[in-house]
Amino acid sequence: MINLSRYWLDFVDLLFPRCCEACHKALVGTEEIICTSCRITLPRLASDSVVDLSVKNKFMIHPEVQGAFSYLIFTKKGKVQELLYALKYKGSQDVGKLLGNMYGQELKDQNLVPTADLIISVPLHPRRQKERGYNQSDAFAEGLSEATGILWSGTVLARMRYTKTQTGKSRSERYENMSGVFRINKREAIAGKRIILVDDVLTTGATLDACVEAMKGLDCTIYIMTIAAAQT
Ligand SMILES: [Zn+2]
Numbered sequence: 001m002i003n004l005s006r007y008w009l010d011f012v013d014l015l016f017p018r019c020c021e022a023c024h025k026a027l028v029g030t031e032e033i034i035c036t037s038c039r040i041t042l043p044r045l046a047s048d049s050v051v052d053l054s055v056k057n058k059f060m061i062h063p064e065v066q067g068a069f070s071y072l073i074f075t076k077k078g079k080v081q082e083l084l085y086a087l088k089y090k091g092s093q094d095v096g097k098l099l100g101n102m103y104g105q106e107l108k109d110q111n112l113v114p115t116a117d118l119i120i121s122v123p124l125h126p127r128r129q130k131e132r133g134y135n136q137s138d139a140f141a142e143g144l145s146e147a148t149g150i151l152w153s154g155t156v157l158a159r160m161r162y163t164k165t166q167t168g169k170s171r172s173e174r175y176e177n178m179s180g181v182f183r184i185n186k187r188e189a190i191a192g193k194r195i196i197l198v199d200d201v202l203t204t205g206a207t208l209d210a211c212v213e214a215m216k217g218l219d220c221t222i223y224i225m226t227i228a229a230a231q232t
Contacts, residue, residue, distance in 0.1 A: 006029060006030075009029055009030060010028070010029065013026065013027065013028060013029075018032075020033075020034055020035035020038055021033055021034055021082065021083055021086040021092055021095050022034050022035070022038040022042065022079040022080075022082050022083050023035060023037070023038050023079060023082075024082075032094075032098075033092075033094050033095060033098050034083070034095070034098060038079060039102065042072055042079060042080065042083075043072055043073045043075070043078070043079075043080065044071065044072060044073075044106075045069075045070045045071065045072060045073050045228075045229055050231070051070075051073055051229055051231050052070070052229075054229075054231070054232065055068050055069070055070050055202060055205075055229045056068050058202070058204075058205035058208075058209070059205065059208070059209070059212065059224060062209075062212050062222070064212070064215070064216075064220055064221060064222050065212060065222045065223070065224060066114070066221050066222065066223055067114060067223045067224070068202075068223070068224040068225075069107075069223070069224065069225050069226075070202055070225070070226045070227070070228055070229035071099065071102075071103040071106075071225075071226070071227055071228065072099075072227060072228040072229075073228065073229060073230075073231075074201055074228040074229060074230040074231075075230075075231075080227075080228050083095050083099065083227075084200060084201055084227065084228060087136045087139065087200065087227075088132070088136050088200065091133065093134050093136070093139040094139075095139070096136050096137075096138075096139025096140040096142075096143065096200070096227070097139045097140070097142050097143040097146075098143060099140060099143060099227050100139065100140040100141065100142060100143020100144040100145070100146070100147065100198075100227075101143040101144070101146055101147045102143075102147075103143075103144060103147070103225070103227075104143065104144045104145075104146070104147025104148045105147045107147075107148070108147060108148060113148050113150075114194070114196060114223045115194060116150050116194040116195060116196045116221075116223060117150070117151075117193040117194050117195065118150065118151055118152065118153060118156075118189065118190065118193055118194075118195055118196070119141045119144055119145050119148075119150050119151065119152035119153070119195075119196040119198060120141070120152065120153050120154070120156040120157060120190070120195055120196070120197055120198070121135060121137035121138050121140070121141040121152070121153075121154045121157075121197075121198050121199070122137050122157065122182075122197065122198065122199040122207060122208065122211055123135060123137075123154065123155075123157050123158060123159045123182075124137075124159060125159045125160075125161065125162040125163070126159075127162050128162065135154060136200050137154075137198055137199050137200055138152075138154040140198055140199075140200060140227055141154065141198050144196070144198065144225065150196065153186075153189065155185055155186065156184065156185055156186050156189050156190055157182050157183070157184060157185065157211060157214065158182065158183050158184075158185045159181055159182060160180075160181060160182065160183050161180075161181045163177055163178065163181060164177075166178075166203070166204075166206065166207075171204045171206070171232075174203075174204050174206035175204070175206045175209065175210075177206070178206045178207055178209070178210040179210060179213075180210070180213075181207075181210050182210050182211050182213075182214040183214060184214055184215065184218070187218060190215065190218055190220055191218045191219060191220070192218070192219045192220070193220055193221075194220070194221040194223075195215070195220050195221065195222050195223070196222075196223045196224075196225055197211055197212070197215075197222055197223070197224050197225070198224075198225045198226065199224075199226045199227075200226065200227050200228070201226060201227060201228045201229070201230060202224075202226040202228070202229040202230065203230045203232055204232055208224055208226075212224075
């Protein structure tokens, strides 16, 4: 039997070419958002690699942080940078949700999903969220939640200060810049719970560190997960 829907999709692709958000080549057939080749070859962060160890070391001073994981390695001008750019600046929330889904599925396949009660995302300042129209970390949280079955919330933490870009700042300046930026909106939602705290990209760790600081005293167990980690 002829698969008409397949032909129909090919026809639509001819009229309205869709491109892979990572390599910008045309998507074909049932491919969506990221092409099959990129999905397979995106640079996963290998456990116990130099970058992975530096991700884990960043949070060692916090006894409540039981683990820190990043899905991909961020390199300048690489595919992961393209994806994060699409997610943050081109309105492609779908990229975040898809990567959350892929990561959650891969963790599940390897039996590596931490036992947790709630996934929470690092919030944007309301002004930034209004400018962008969404929070990119919410998209990742939603995808992770879908794949793992762990509930998520984007409203547990609140960002109290509008901070300018961290780019070009030294490590200590970034920590100073982020100190006291976050407050807890819903203490009862996380007190005594096992929490997965998610963000888009991990560089120095200053943003996530400030979130962990805000959660002190609530007897939480925290796991950190980001879409990507940059070598710093
Ligand atoms: Zn591609």
